[in-house]
Amino acid sequence: MTRTVYLNGDYLPEDQAKVSIFDRAFLMADGVYEVTSVLDGKLIDFGGHATRLQRSLDELELRAPCDMDTLLDIHRELVRLNDITDGLIYLQITRGAPGDRDFVFPDPETTEPTIVLFTQSKPGLADSPAARTGIKIISIEDQRWGRRDIKTVQLLYPSMGKMMAKKAGADDAWMVEDGFVTEGTSNNAYIVKGNKIITRALSHDILHGITRAAVLRFAKEAQMEVEERNFSIDEAKAADEAFITSASSFVMPVVEIDGVLLGDGTPGRRSLRLREIYLEESRKTAV
Ligand code: PMP
Numbered sequence: 001m002t003r004t005v006y007l008n009g010d011y012l013p014e015d016q017a018k019v020s021i022f023d024r025a026f027l028m029a030d031g032v033y034e035v036t037s038v039l040d041g042k043l044i045d046f047g048g049h050a051t052r053l054q055r056s057l058d059e060l061e062l063r064a065p066c067d068m069d070t071l072l073d074i075h076r077e078l079v080r081l082n083d084i085t086d087g088l089i090y091l092q093i094t095r096g097a098p099g100d101r102d103f104v105f106p107d108p109e110t111t112e113p114t115i116v117l118f119t120q121s122k123p124g125l126a127d128s129p130a131a132r133t134g135i136k137i138i139s140i141e142d143q144r145w146g147r148r149d150i151k152t153v154q155l156l157y158p159s160m161g162k163m164m165a166k167k168a169g170a171d172d173a174w175m176v177e178d179g180f181v182t183e184g185t186s187n188n189a190y191i192v193k194g195n196k197i198i199t200r201a202l203s204h205d206i207l208h209g210i211t212r213a214a215v216l217r218f219a220k221e222a223q224m225e226v227e228e229r230n231f232s233i234d235e236a237k238a239a240d241e242a243f244i245t246s247a248s249s250f251v252m253p254v255v256e257i258d259g260v261l262l263g264d265g266t267p268g269r270r271s272l273r274l275r276e277i278y279l280e281e282s283r284k285t286a287v
Contacts, residue, residue: 007115025153031152034090035089038085061105084121088120091115091116135255136257137174137256138170139175146204149204188209192270192271197224197225199212200228200231201229210247214281237262255267
């Protein structure tokens with residue numbers, strides 16, 4: 001089946017959806033995005049993603065091409081047209097194609113933003129084998145720009161980080177700045193000590209994960225302690241457990257950091273419990 005995608009108001013076969021070479025995202029990474037997961041044909045945490053999208057747009061003085069209710073309708077229609085049971089919906093909004101290259105933002109009155117959405121079918125997304133074994137990570141220097149709270153499409157360094165991990169025989173990388181872990185290449189990072197979940201506090205240094213917000217809320221409800229503070233790679237290596245969160249991996253246990261096994265090298269009890277709670281609770285509020 002040919003995938004149907006959404007581009008600027010139209011539902012099109014993927015090979016007919018074309019964007020200008022002058023699009024600001026192509027020339028300058030001038031665009032923002034969101035990834036929302038789909039389980040059992042329903043969108044997980046859509047409200048959180050829509051709110052963060054609006055914030056990213058506002059921070060960059062980028063105009064939303066439609067309201068958030070319309071956006072929900074488009075997401076749902078793509079799920080229907082592509083018959084998605086489990087998978088992801090990628091959304092990107094850019095500053096559009098002014099018809100030439102110029103560092104100065106184009107006049108929003110004359111240059112329409114570009115909006116693209118497409119689906120990625122991932123049967124069994126919530127039943128990932130990696131969640132049973134846990135993943136291995138390496139640490140790398142954080143070399144990204146200073147506004148990581150804005151979800152822009154400048155993903156070259158995170159992409160390089162994934163490649164560094166792959167070459168080192170690991171699954172992912174945690175980035176370190178001034179001696180402390182910021183986050184994973186495409187996820188938020190946590191360590192567990194006893195009953196305490198430790199993760200970096202929100203600031204411009206990290207993306208404000210939608211999954212992070214939900215998981216911290218569920219952790220507190222499950223009587224776990226939550227400490228939002230910096231931690232180092234050495235502290236992480238000595239932790240009882242570690243995990244990552246993102247819309248596509250949910251809660252994923254980490255079992256090895258820079259070649260050092262955490263505990264007995266199997267997913268931690270609390271990480272697995274949080275994964276279970278997250279999946280159960282977020283399915284209940286899926287739309
Ligand atoms: N940090 C970074 C750098 C990310 O790219 C992502 C995923 N897009 C996350 C954290 C997790 O955010 P969310 O839970 O909203 O997917």
